[in-house]
Amino acid sequence: MSVEHLVEVRDLQVTHGDRRIASIPELTLAAAECVGIVGESGSGKTTSLLALLGLLGRDFHVSGAARVCGVDVIGADEREVAAVRGSRIALVMQNPQGSLNPTMRLGTLMKRALAQHGVKGPAARNRIAEALSSVGLPEGVARRYPHQVSGGQAQRFGIAIAVALGAEVIAADEPTSALDVTVQAGVVHVLQRLRAERGMGLLLVSHDLALVSTVADRVLVMRHGEVVESGTARSVLAAPAHDYTRELLAAVPTLGAAG
Amino acid sequence: MSDEIPLLAAVGLTVAYGRTPVVHEVDLPLYAGRRGVGLIGESGSGKTTLARALLGLLEPHHGEVTFRGRSLGELSRAERREYRSQVQPVFQDGNEALDPRMRVGASIREALAMRGLTGRSASSVVTDLLEDVGLSGSLATRRPHELSGGQRQRVVIARALAIQPRLLVLDEPTSALDVTVQARVLELLERLGEEHDLGLLLITHNLAVVERLCETAHVMFAGRVVESGPTRQLLSQPAHPYTKALRDAVPTMGGALPEVVEGATADAADTGCAYRLRCPFATKVCALQTPVLRRVGTQSAACHHAEQVVEAGNPGVLSS
Numbered sequence A: 001m002s003v004e005h006l007v008e009v010r011d012l013q014v015t016h017g018d019r020r021i022a023s024i025p026e027l028t029l030a031a032a033e034c035v036g037i038v039g040e041s042g043s044g045k046t047t048s049l050l051a052l053l054g055l056l057g058r059d060f061h062v063s064g065a066a067r068v069c070g071v072d073v074i075g076a077d078e079r080e081v082a083a084v085r086g087s088r089i090a091l092v093m094q095n096p097q098g099s100l101n102p103t104m105r106l107g108t109l110m111k112r113a114l115a116q117h118g119v120k121g122p123a124a125r126n127r128i129a130e131a132l133s134s135v136g137l138p139e140g141v142a143r144r145y146p147h148q149v150s151g152g153q154a155q156r157f158g159i160a161i162a163v164a165l166g167a168e169v170i171a172a173d174e175p176t177s178a179l180d181v182t183v184q185a186g187v188v189h190v191l192q193r194l195r196a197e198r199g200m201g202l203l204l205v206s207h208d209l210a211l212v213s214t215v216a217d218r219v220l221v222m223r224h225g226e227v228v229e230s231g232t233a234r235s236v237l238a239a240p241a242h243d244y245t246r247e248l249l250a251a252v253p254t255l256g257a258a259g
Numbered sequence B: 001m002s003d004e005i006p007l008l009a010a011v012g013l014t015v016a017y018g019r020t021p022v023v024h025e026v027d028l029p030l031y032a033g034r035r036g037v038g039l040i041g042e043s044g045s046g047k048t049t050l051a052r053a054l055l056g057l058l059e060p061h062h063g064e065v066t067f068r069g070r071s072l073g074e075l076s077r078a079e080r081r082e083y084r085s086q087v088q089p090v091f092q093d094g095n096e097a098l099d100p101r102m103r104v105g106a107s108i109r110e111a112l113a114m115r116g117l118t119g120r121s122a123s124s125v126v127t128d129l130l131e132d133v134g135l136s137g138s139l140a141t142r143r144p145h146e147l148s149g150g151q152r153q154r155v156v157i158a159r160a161l162a163i164q165p166r167l168l169v170l171d172e173p174t175s176a177l178d179v180t181v182q183a184r185v186l187e188l189l190e191r192l193g194e195e196h197d198l199g200l201l202l203i204t205h206n207l208a209v210v211e212r213l214c215e216t217a218h219v220m221f222a223g224r225v226v227e228s229g230p231t232r233q234l235l236s237q238p239a240h241p242y243t244k245a246l247r248d249a250v251p252t253m254g255g256a257l258p259e260v261v262e263g264a265t266a267d268a269a270d271t272g273c274a275y276r277l278r279c280p281f282a283t284k285v286c287a288l289q290t291p292v293l294r295r296v297g298t299q300s301a302a303c304h305h306a307e308q309v310v311e312a313g314n315p316g317v318l319s320s
Helices: A045-052 A078-087 A106-116 A121-134 A139-143 A151-164 A181-198 A209-215 A233-238 A243-251 B047-054 B077-086 B104-114 B119-132 B137-141 B149-162 B179-195 B207-213 B231-236 B241-249 B284-288 B306-313
Strands: A007-016 A019-029 A034-038 A060-068 A089-092 A169-173 A201-206 A218-223 A226-232 B008-017 B020-030 B036-040 B062-067 B087-090 B167-171 B199-204 B216-221 B224-230 B294-296 B299-301
Touching: A007 A045, A019 A034, A019 A045, A019 A201, A019 A218, A019 A226, A034 A045, A034 A209, A045 A060, A045 A169, A045 A201, A078 A089, A089 A151, A106 A121, A106 A139, A106 A151, A121 A139, A121 A151, A121 A181, A151 A181, A169 A181, A181 A201, A181 A209, A181 B241, A201 A209, A209 A233, A218 A233, A218 A243, A226 A233, A226 A243, A233 A243, A243 B179, B008 B047, B020 B047, B020 B062, B020 B224, B036 B047, B036 B207, B047 B167, B047 B199, B062 B077, B077 B087, B087 B149, B104 B119, B104 B137, B104 B149, B119 B137, B119 B149, B149 B179, B179 B199, B179 B207, B199 B207, B207 B231, B216 B231, B216 B241, B224 B231, B224 B241, B231 B241, B241 B306, B294 B306
Parallel strands: A034 A201, A034 A218, A089 A169, A169 A201, B036 B199, B036 B216, B087 B167, B167 B199
Antiparallel strands: A007 A019, A007 A060, A218 A226, B008 B020, B008 B062, B216 B224, B224 B299, B294 B299
């Protein structure tokens, strides 16, 4: 089949026992596009991302249709999904330092990730150098341990791994929430550049509506596991149709709002 | 106003971990009653260390922390007790501040006992306090893990209020909360400030929260206060390039992607301005002389080029 969309989801349902955790009727992501998923704790936004990566445990039941770069990530066996994960779709998490093995230098971590996907030797070294520069990190970072870099650098490194593996989609779960505002902007610029220069698709899970409004093309608003509103970022955030979206928007403290 | 003795103050305060000063020669007066003061800065700027020193949890290296004008080290027992009750901390994670084994009511009763309130009268005050922070009195029988994050943060605030403080020191009180929950906690703090005539020292990296709750704000960078002033002026016409960078880095709804302002920090103990390595205004003098706080319009700023910064942030303002 021709791959028009990097991600294509229809009637995705995630249940745990008899509880429905997340339900997404429809979601598509094209090359270079960014879809934002917003909502509060327990809205099902992270669960939905993990379902696309095949990372939910056995006690979760996932049904419906979900294709990532043409691979059916619900029906396929674990080996096939594992091959997609990393090399086609990569997860970038909120706490970058916590997701990196603290006993290994960053360069070693990246070499291992590449070796798992069969890239070794000089080819690996070239890819590492190129990936680090694509996220604006100096090559010297490869010799450091995770605790020796700042939160912003660790987050860039997480993105660099995705670049080195040739991922086409980045699934970012609150990628800037743990970072200072001044550092946030740098990480967002990196993601934007990868979209523009490499056509990477970005699934951005965030509770920061202002950030989503500056980055995303389209938005899904989730609450209690359901999508309550979706559409272009402009229409949803400028003229929300659902009460909950309005409530979320009203709750965001904005600069210059007082007086 | 300047003649008034501050309730709590940092005076030429330096706090060091080992040899590295984390807070460097900071002056910060805090007055009792109904005034919000914001302390803004990025991770590692020293704002939490400063708060911990103000709470008497860290020893000053140089300078002092004063309570009603007297150094913490010189307080009598009675004065120390007064200090402990009038200045109350509220930390980021309500989960860690509460004893997990204690029911909510017992936690608050423990605080009430500090001011000699026990038995029946204490029980009715517990209900009042819970209702005051917008919780049902029936929550008194619950344990912390049975509550949501927002409810726990309210219980921590209720417990702090039980001691009838004059000043709350809040370190990122809403950062761990969802936005709608955060909005309710902010409303609560706003209301409590007015009703209980309570001073707030609010430590946060969220400028919008400071703008909403604080009349005055201080910005810290690399252990020093680099700008102080009325919050609204400080954010609309920043006089220090770091304040300006912080303000410009906040994404706005539907706005353009903020500018990137990352970069190295010079050592605080070094000569020269610690911000110069990322500063677009930096010149030779910034490497040679450490700027000290000086008056710039309604603010004080520690920058050799403060006038230029004000002008750059608001073209045309200075010429009129």
